[in-house]
Amino acid sequence: MxxxxxxxxxxxxxxxxxxxxxxxxxxxxxxxxxxxxxxxxxxxxxxxxxxxxxxxxxxxxxxxxxxxxxxxxxxxxxxxxxxxxxxxxxxxxxxxxxxxxxxxxxxxxxxxxxxxxxxxxxxxxxxxxxxxxxxxxxxxxxxxxxxxxxxxxxxxxxxxxxxxxxxxxxxxxxxxxxxxxxxxxxxxxxxxxxxxxxxxxxxxxxxxxxxxxxxxxxxxxxxxxxxxxxxxxxxxxLMDGSQSNAIDSYAHSAASVLTTVISKPTAERVITDVGAKGLTAQSRSKGLTTTEGFGKIKEFEGVHIHGVFDEHAIIYNREFSNNVNIGDKISIIPNHICPVSNLYHKAYIVNDGEVVKEIEIAAQGKLQ
Missing domain, CATH: 3.20.20.10 (Alanine racemase)
Structure with missing residues (x-):
C-alpha cells in the first residue's frame, strides 16, 4: 500500500x-x-x-x-x-x-x-x-x-x-x-x-x-x-533533525513520523495527531545540533512544530496552513530519533512511496 x-x-x-x-x-x-x-x-x-x-x-x-x-x-x-x-x-x-x-x-x-x-x-x-x-x-x-x-x-x-x-x-x-x-x-x-x-x-x-x-x-x-x-x-x-543540522544536510534522514492534520482553528494554526507521546518534547539548544521547534515538516521547507501537547502537535505558519487541509498527512523529522523509536510498536519501511515491510520494534520499552 x-x-x-x-x-x-x-x-x-x-x-x-x-x-x-x-x-x-x-x-x-x-x-x-x-x-x-x-x-x-x-x-x-x-x-x-x-x-x-x-x-x-x-x-x-x-x-x-x-x-x-x-x-x-x-x-x-x-x-x-x-x-x-x-x-x-x-x-x-x-x-x-x-x-x-x-x-x-x-x-x-x-x-x-x-x-x-x-x-x-x-x-x-x-x-x-x-x-x-x-x-x-x-x-x-x-x-x-x-x-x-x-x-x-x-x-x-x-x-x-x-x-x-x-x-x-x-x-x-x-x-x-x-x-x-x-x-x-x-x-x-x-x-x-x-x-x-x-x-x-x-x-x-x-x-x-x-x-x-x-x-x-x-x-x-x-x-x-x-x-x-x-x-x-x-x-x-536513521538520523534525525539534530544530527542533520550538524552536517547541514537532511539527505541522511531516513526516519520520520507520519501524522494527520486534524484541525485548523485559525488562519495560521494547524494541529496534527501526534504529540509528545509519539514525537517527544525534546530539542537541542547548543552548537551544531541546535534544533528549531519540536520537529521539521519533511514536505515543507522551513516549517517546524511550534509546540506539543500529549497528543497534539501545534504548527503556526499561514503559508503552510493554506497548503494543507484537514485529513492531509504529513511527515515530521523528529529532533531526536532514539526516544521516538521507543514510542512505537512497529515501523514501516517505505520505498518510492510504497510500504515494503513492517518491522517489529521488539526492544521497545526494554529499559531494565
Missing part, C-alpha cells in the same frame, strides 16, 4: 536512505581500519541490527540488559552493553546470556567488580567488562587516574572478572559550535581514551578493545587515531 494509507501516528523509514546510511558507516569503518559495533538503542529493532551485522558490523551495542536479551533471542550473538550494570538481579541475567552468546558490559567502580565477582562465582567463563572513561560529556566513567588504577587492581584480584578493554562516549560533540570544534573535542576525547589504555598496559593488562563512539565525528569522516579498535555510532542509521 501507499504509505499515506497507514493510520497515524506512525514511524516511517525510507529504505533507500536507510541502506545508504548502513553502507556509509560500514565503509567508513573499513577505511579507518576499526571494527564497527553500532548502538542499537537508536532503533531497538533486531531486523535493523541484523542488517548492520550483515553489512560488516562486528557485533552490536545496547544500553540495557533487556535490550541485550531481545537481540539475543533474534540471533544477535556478540553484544556489548555500554552501561554500568548494578544489582544482582541484572547481573544474573547477564550471566545467563553469557552461556549462549559473547556479551560484555561497562564498569567504572570497584563496587561493580565486587558485585560482579560474587554473582559470577561458579560461572563457566568470567564476566567480560570494559572500563568507561569520562572524556568530557560529564556523565558516567572514570575521571581520576588514581581511581582507574584502583579499579584495575580490583579486576586483577577478582576471580570471576576479566578486563576486555575500555570505552568512552564523546557525546559532548553534539554541542560543538562548528566542525573544527567538533574535531577538537573528538581528538581530545580520543587522546584521553588512548592514554588510559596505555596506563592499563603499563600495569601489564592486555587491552583487546579500545572503543569510542558518537555519530557526529564519523558523519564528518574524521580520521580515527591509531590505537582505536572499535567505533559505536548509533544515530547514523
Amino acid at each position: 501507499n504509505y499515506k494509507e497507514i493510520d497515524t501516528p506512525a514511524l516511517l523509514i525510507d529504505e533507500t536512505v536507510l541502506n545508504k546510511n548502513i553502507k556509509y558507516m560500514s565503509n567508513y569503518a573499513k577505511e579507518q581500519n576499526v571494527k564497527l559495533r553500532p548502538h542499537t538503542k537508536t532503533h531497538k529493532m533486531p531486523h535493523l541490527a541484523m542488517e548492520q551485522v550483515r553489512n560488516g558490523a562486528e557485533g552490536i551495542t545496547v544500553a540495557k540488559v533487556g535490550e541485550a536479551e531481545i537481540m539475543a533471542i533474534y540471533g544477535l550473538d556478540d553484544i556489548f552493553i555500554a552501561n554500568q550494570i548494578v544489582g544482582k538481579q541484572k547481573l544474573e541475567r547477564i550471566k545467563k546470556l553469557a552461556e549462549q552468546i559473547n556479551i560484555s558490559f561497562g564498569v567504572d567502580s570497584v563496587h561493580h567488580i565486587e558485585e560482579i565477582d560474587e554473582v559470577f562465582q561458579g560461572a563457566d567463563k568470567k564476566a567480560q567488562v570494559l572500563i568507561e572513561i569520562e572524556v568530557g560529556e560529564e556523565r558516567s566513567g572514570i575521571i581520576e587516574e588514581v581511581d582507574y588504577k584502583l579499579l584495575l587492581n580490583s579486576i586483577r584480584a577478582s576471580k570471576n572478572v576479566e578486563l576486555k578493554g575500555i570505552f568512552s562516549h564523546d557525546g559532548h560533540t553534539y554541542k560543538a559550535v562548528d566542525k573544527d570544534d567538533c574535531l577538537d573535542l573528538f581528538m581530545t576525547a580520543t587522546t584521553r581514551t588512548l592514554h588510559f589504555a596505555n596506563v592499563a598496559r603499563d600495569m601489564d593488562f592486555e587491552v583487546e578493545t579500545i572503543s569510542i563512539g558518537s555519530t557526529p565525528p564519523f558523519m564528518f569522516g574524521f580520521d580515527i587515531p591509531e590505537g582505536i579498535t572499535e567505533i559505536r555510532p548509533g544515530t547514523y542509521i
